[in-house]
Amino acid sequence: MRDAEAVTFARGALDRAAHLRADASLATDPRALCLALWQGKPLIEPGPPPHLAWLPMAADVFAGARTAPVFLGVAGGAPRFAREIPDWEGAATGPRPFFDDSRDHHPGLPQGLDFGDLRAVMAELSVSDAGTAAAAKGILGWHATHRFCARCGAASAVADQGWKRTCPACGAEHFPRTDPVVIMLILHGNSVLLGRSAAWPPGMYSLLAGFMEPGESIEAAVRREVWEEAGVPVGEVDYLSSQPWPFPSSLMLGCRGEALAREIHRDPAELEDARWVTREAVLAALAGQDPDLKPARRGSIARFLLERWLADTLD
């Protein structure tokens, strides 16, 4: 697919400089800067356009952080890090909606700098900032959920400035995980197969998707998922584009598949609804003309693939 990397999160411009990961002195380099995240939400300057806010390594807001900063790479001649900050007094730590466009302000930070959910700001950030934010959220999320050795259960330690965890008890080394997910534009004639999960906001429909299983090819996973969720047999499958999706650690593998039949046998445990939607109906929905059909949001690979299907630019 031409221009496949135009999808949000796919074009991080940061030089990851992996050869410098063993150099612990970078964190004390006076030029070093750090992106603060709170509960996985990056610190944003409002702009316009909104962009990531970089702080000095020793900013007060990092006091009491549970983990060391993770080295993201080098940009503008400066080492760049990311670090999760602890809750502050008065922080709103309660549950949030699926789509959370609220902003959270830390009292120790200048006015205007706020933490924002990446899902809500992803389409407004520059391609470079979106890629950096995805990497930061992904790696910090991995540390937050992999504090213990998967082999023996002992507490593991951060190594290589965040790109490895080692186990002092059994010697195992653990590396950041990425979980492949297939997401597919299933076509039949002039229609695309869309489905919705019961947990989604009312009216939201998207492409079917699912985690790949061990021992499976991308193509086989596409066919299995569509068959399991919608009971639709799929023939030819081809890969189109991929998107890092740090919610929390997925890599979306965007594919196109040709449905061999139109009849849907939905699994109600997986999908609340599934339906064939014509090009014209998707166009109308994207234009906001259908209150009962809200296609995936801007910034998602589902939206990216739908728009390219409508524009006939999938190849």
Ligand SMILES: [Zn+2]
């Ligand atoms: Zn171990």
